[in-house]
Amino acid sequence: MAKATQLIDNEVFRAYATYTAIVLLKMMLMSLITAYFRITRKAFVNPEDTASFGKGESAKKYLRTDPDVERVRRGHLNDLENIVPFVGIGLLYALSGPELSTALLHFRIFTGARILHTFAYLIPLPQPGRGLSWAVGYSVTFSMAYKVLKTAWLL
Amino acid sequence: MAKATQLIDNEVFRAYATYTAIVLLKMMLMSLITAYFRITRKAFVNPEDTASFGKGESAKKYLRTDPDVERVRRGHLNDLENIVPFVGIGLLYALSGPELSTALLHFRIFTGARILHTFAYLIPLPQPGRGLSWAVGYSVTFSMAYKVLKTAWLL
Amino acid sequence: MAKATQLIDNEVFRAYATYTAIVLLKMMLMSLITAYFRITRKAFVNPEDTASFGKGESAKKYLRTDPDVERVRRGHLNDLENIVPFVGIGLLYALSGPELSTALLHFRIFTGARILHTFAYLIPLPQPGRGLSWAVGYSVTFSMAYKVLKTAWLL
Numbered sequence: 001m002a003k004a005t006q007l008i009d010n011e012v013f014r015a016y017a018t019y020t021a022i023v024l025l026k027m028m029l030m031s032l033i034t035a036y037f038r039i040t041r042k043a044f045v046n047p048e049d050t051a052s053f054g055k056g057e058s059a060k061k062y063l064r065t066d067p068d069v070e071r072v073r074r075g076h077l078n079d080l081e082n083i084v085p086f087v088g089i090g091l092l093y094a095l096s097g098p099e100l101s102t103a104l105l106h107f108r109i110f111t112g113a114r115i116l117h118t119f120a121y122l123i124p125l126p127q128p129g130r131g132l133s134w135a136v137g138y139s140v141t142f143s144m145a146y147k148v149l150k151t152a153w154l155l
Numbered sequence: 156m157a158k159a160t161q162l163i164d165n166e167v168f169r170a171y172a173t174y175t176a177i178v179l180l181k182m183m184l185m186s187l188i189t190a191y192f193r194i195t196r197k198a199f200v201n202p203e204d205t206a207s208f209g210k211g212e213s214a215k216k217y218l219r220t221d222p223d224v225e226r227v228r229r230g231h232l233n234d235l236e237n238i239v240p241f242v243g244i245g246l247l248y249a250l251s252g253p254e255l256s257t258a259l260l261h262f263r264i265f266t267g268a269r270i271l272h273t274f275a276y277l278i279p280l281p282q283p284g285r286g287l288s289w290a291v292g293y294s295v296t297f298s299m300a301y302k303v304l305k306t307a308w309l310l
Numbered sequence: 311m312a313k314a315t316q317l318i319d320n321e322v323f324r325a326y327a328t329y330t331a332i333v334l335l336k337m338m339l340m341s342l343i344t345a346y347f348r349i350t351r352k353a354f355v356n357p358e359d360t361a362s363f364g365k366g367e368s369a370k371k372y373l374r375t376d377p378d379v380e381r382v383r384r385g386h387l388n389d390l391e392n393i394v395p396f397v398g399i400g401l402l403y404a405l406s407g408p409e410l411s412t413a414l415l416h417f418r419i420f421t422g423a424r425i426l427h428t429f430a431y432l433i434p435l436p437q438p439g440r441g442l443s444w445a446v447g448y449s450v451t452f453s454m455a456y457k458v459l460k461t462a463w464l465l
Contacts, residue, residue: 007250008247008250008251008252008306008307011309013250013307014307014308014309015309015310017247017250017251017303017306017307017309018303018304018307018308018309018310019310020243020244020247021244021247021300021303021304021307022304024239024240024243024244024300025240025297025300027236027239027240028236028237028240028293028296028297030236031236031237031293045229046226046229046279046285048279048280048281048282048285049282051281051282052282071356074355074356076236080235080236080239080390081337081338081340081341081386081390082338082341083239084239084334084337084390084393084394084397085334085335085337085338087239087243088330088334088397089330089331089334091246091401092318092327092330092331095317095318095323095327096318096327097318124356124358125358126358126361127358127359127361127362130356130358138338138341141338142335142338145331145334145335148327148328148331149328149331149332151318151327152318152323152324152327152328152331153324153328154321154324154325154327154328155325155328155329162405163402163405163406163407163461163462166464168405168462169462169463169464170464170465172402172405172406172458172461172462172464173458173459173462173463173464173465174465175398175399175402176399176402176455176458176459176462177459179394179395179398179399179455180395180452180455182391182394182395183391183392183395183448183451183452185391186391186392186448200384201381201384201434201440203434203435203436203437203440204437206436206437207437231391235390235391235394238394239394242394242398246401
């Protein structure tokens with residue numbers, strides 16, 4: 001039987017696994033922050049979620065949008081749009097045989113940029129704070145995609 | 156040439172492949188349910204989708220939101236937010252050398268929880284049905300991430 | 311230490327890497343198109359994004375939705391809903407030992423269908439242009455999932 005653990009023995013793959021787990025956990029955190037704002041702002045979208053506040057009109061008034069909730073949700077969607085390409089392209093990049101130091105540089109910058117992006121979105125910081133942190137993460141993924149296509153190219 | 160099939164010979168990886176294919180197919184099913192409700196409720200968002208209903212005002216009235224359509228779409232987005240981390244972290248987990256029985260426990264509980272979540276969202280079941288099924292899936296992914304970080308840690 | 315590059319030596323895996331990088335880059339392009347329409351249509355969602363247009367009411371009028379922006383965003387979300395299953399199931403499929411020619415057929419049709427889908431959404435083309443390109447990509451992912459489940463099945 002093949003040893004599935006052999007990939008995890010590779011240092012570049014271990015670095016990929018560490019940073020991917022971190023950014024995916026960061027993305028999952030957005031669900032908890034959304035729930036926190038929904039509960040503290042009393043702003044829900046599903047009627048069954050407001051049942052504990054009473055029946056009829058008294059519960060219906062909590063079916064509303066709240067600026068803070070919507071802000072976290074936009075941050076969450078932006079994570080999906082950017083972290084999904086990182087996870088997919090990053091896996092292929094990690095398997096394309098990069099130097100460990102180069103790979104670490106990519107993974108660290110991306111992870112730092114996405115954490116900054118979340119703070120920039122939620123505080124919120126004045127622009128171009130959010131825009132720049134987005135662009136840095138985007139560029140790192142683009143750079144990894146270039147290496148993948150150069151190494152693997154088979155159309 | 157390397158045998159790409161060697162990973163698929165590993166039992167933990169086979170279990171991961173099976174459950175990942177199942178939850179991703181379940182997520183894809185949400186597109187069909189959305190289309191079903193859009194057509195039966197006659198609630199569309201793109202003007203070109205209502206062209207077959209005639210021109211001008213007679214078609215325009217079908218450009219509207221419908222509670223059932225929006226409900227399925229929220230379930231679909233919740234799948235993306237939770238199944239993407241499962242697929243990414245689950246792959247790393249499967250490669251981190253867990254016991255087959257422990258891995259199966261994780262994959263089965265997650266898959267069951269997400270199927271329950273879909274039913275809880277679409278029927279809908281009273282809370283905390285949906286909330287609990289969400290929390291169970293979330294916790295399983297968290298548990299796998301812990302194992303990945305413990306095994307692979309290289310920052 | 312294991313050679314992580316051995317997977318990338320496999321031709322099916324190289325084809326998977328090439329097409330996955332292409333479709334993920336295509337998906338990332340949607341962010342740039344959204345930004346382009348937000349700036350040219352002056353339609354923003356975050357107050358901090360309109361600060362450069364002045365203060366108070368003069369900036370507030372740019373916090374609005376625009377049909378072109380919303381259209382690109384729907385295309386982007388549709389990409390997430392369809393490209394995520396392709397990337398996840400496609401990886402398992404590439405590792406399940408398919409013939410190179412069969413694998414290439416799947417990857418090429420999916421990639422072509424998703425590029426067509428984007429054009430059909432953004433131009434927009436009359437239906438069933440967008441619907442058909444969506445269905446073709448969906449079917450390819452379904453076909454790969456069938457092969458994965460047949461090869462890997464361990465429940």
